[in-house]
Amino acid sequence: MINNFAKQCSQSKLSTECEQLIDISRESLSVNNGNIPKWEEAIDEINKYSKGGIDYxxxxxxxxxKNNNSEHLQKSLKKLIPWRKGPYQIGSLQLDSEWRGDMKWDRVLSNIQPLKGKIVLDVGSGNGYFTYLMALAGAELALGIEPFLLFNYQFSAIRTLIDNPPNAFVLPLKLEQMPKKPLFDTVFSMGVLYHQKDHLLHLEQLKTVLTEDGELILETLIIDKKQGNKIIPKDRYARMRNVWCLPSTDTLHTWLKAVGFKKIKLVDVTKTTPEEQRATHWIGDNTQSLKDFLDPDDDNLTIEGLPAPRRAIFICQK
Ligand SMILES: C[S@@+](CC[C@H](N)C(=O)[O-])C[C@H]1O[C@@H](n2cnc3c(N)ncnc32)[C@H](O)[C@@H]1O
Known part of the structure; x- marks a missing residue:
């Protein structure tokens, strides 16, 4: 996956940064993770299947x-579970991930500047479902960065099946490891801010990598202002361990202003539904998802008694 990126990167506006990005990625992949042999075996198996064009x-x-044995392919892809992001369809095999990513993409795409010809960064890209969509929307290069190694392998598995893949790449990097330069015309941070202990630092880093007239798309969990300025979950939130802060949209607007964004526009607030986040066999057998994380008597509350997940999209410029 790194070699494919190296070639494309060297021909792009990112050319001076390729070496650094590749070195850090190689280092991330060289960790001692006992799952890597299983994931590599899955990629080797998937490499033997026939390839096809990609389309949304x-x-x-x-x-x-064409001509792939869906049952065998499913078995190989299941070596890489849980498949949180998607959905994908490979031949007749429907890989129904936990999330219906298309529902978020619908809310995002109608509100952003065209991606045609842009250099795009997708921070916390997961397995690259949205990164592919950004490339298919015409980005010159869409770079996803995702520190969780399994999701990098999932990205490779999908890429392995594509004939003439679009200019989408996922590298095992954190935003903190990116060159502190305004390299990207459009930067996406979707579903990442609430996982950050230092939310202002994350917003500052997003601003640093954005070009002067670039656009940040920030999608994150928020609360209704009736519930206060922000909530800091004491323990878990909708069973997630690492949720640090849920701001109201007004509070988030203040944070964005504080780090120096000038044009800040709230374009969408949507409650997350069990249609968008659901348990499927692609996240494992007998697994749970959103409907199990909500109060069984009141779907406006999580199982911990906090406001149920709602997500906002802000579009911001420097
Ligand atoms: C909830 S998922 C969101 C995935 C996708 N962007 C979406 O909107 O569905 C958040 C992802 O961000 C990644 N992440 C967390 N902190 C990050 C950081 N500092 N830099 C890059 N990615 C990060 C996590 O590993 C995780 O896969």
Whole structure:
């Protein structure tokens, strides 16, 4: 996956940064993770299947492969569970991930500047479902960065099945490891801010990597202002351990202003539904998802008694 990126990167506006990005990625991949042999075996198996063109046919990112044995392919792809982001369709095999990513993409795409010809950064890209969509929307290069190694392997598995893949890449990097330079025309941070202990630092880092007339798309969990300025969960939030702060949209607006964004526009607030986040066999057998994380008597509350997940999208410029 790194070699493919190296070639494309060297021909792009990022050319002076390729070496650094590649060195850090190689270091991240060289950790001692006992799962890597299993994940590499899965990629080797998947490499033997026939490839096809990729196209977005909502809700699926569809790869038009022919003559593959779906049952065998499913077995290989399941070596890489849990598949949180998607959905994908490979030939007749529907990989129904936990999340219906197309629903978020619908809310995002209608509100952003066209991606055609842009250099795009997708921070916390997961397995690259949105990164592919950014490239298919015409980005010159869409770079996803994702520190969780399994999701990098999932990205590779999907890429392995694509004939003539679009200019989408996922590297095992954190935002903190990116060059502190305004390199990207559009920066996406979707579902990442609430996982950051230092939310202002994350927003500052997003601003640093954005070009002067670039656009930040920030999608994150928020609360209604009736519930206060912000909530800091004492323990878990909707069973997630690492949720540090849930601001109201007014509070988030103040934070964005504090780090120096000038044009800040709230374009969407949507309650997350069990249609968008659901348990499927692609996250494992007998697993739970959103409907199990909500109060069984009141779907406006999480199982911990906090406001149920709602997400906002802000579009920001420097
Ligand atoms: C909830 S997922 C969101 C995935 C996708 N962007 C979406 O909107 O569905 C958040 C991802 O951000 C990644 N992440 C967390 N902190 C990060 C950081 N500092 N830099 C880059 N990625 C990060 C996590 O590993 C995780 O995969």
């Amino acid at each position: 046919q909502a809700p699926y990112l569809k790869i038009d492969t």
